[in-house]
Amino acid sequence: MLPENVQNLLIALKKDIEANGPIRGNWPNFSALSNNQYHCHLKKGHPSFVAIWEVMDKEIRLIEVIYAGTQEKAPY
Structure with a gap:
């Protein structure tokens, strides 16, 4: 389970994506993986x-x- 503050950030990200599309350069370290x-x-x-x-x-x-979790376990 994600810490509560990270869960809140994930919810905010999902709302941002819904409102503005998947290209979210305003979020830290945003990049395209593929x-x-x-x-x-x-x-x-x-x-x-x-x-x-x-x-x-x-x-x-x-x-x-x-995926939402620690960077060390991220599947990329």
Whole structure:
């Protein structure tokens, strides 16, 4: 389970993506991982927490958060 402050940041990120699309350069360390996958840091330091999301369907603006957890265990 994520710490409460990281959970709140993840909720804020999801709302930001819903409102403004998946390209979220305003979040720390945002980058594209592939054509449809992106990531950013939710919390820096030790441990760092990251979120990874994937655009599933551009036409209906569907995304899926595929990982939220420590950077050390991130699947990239």
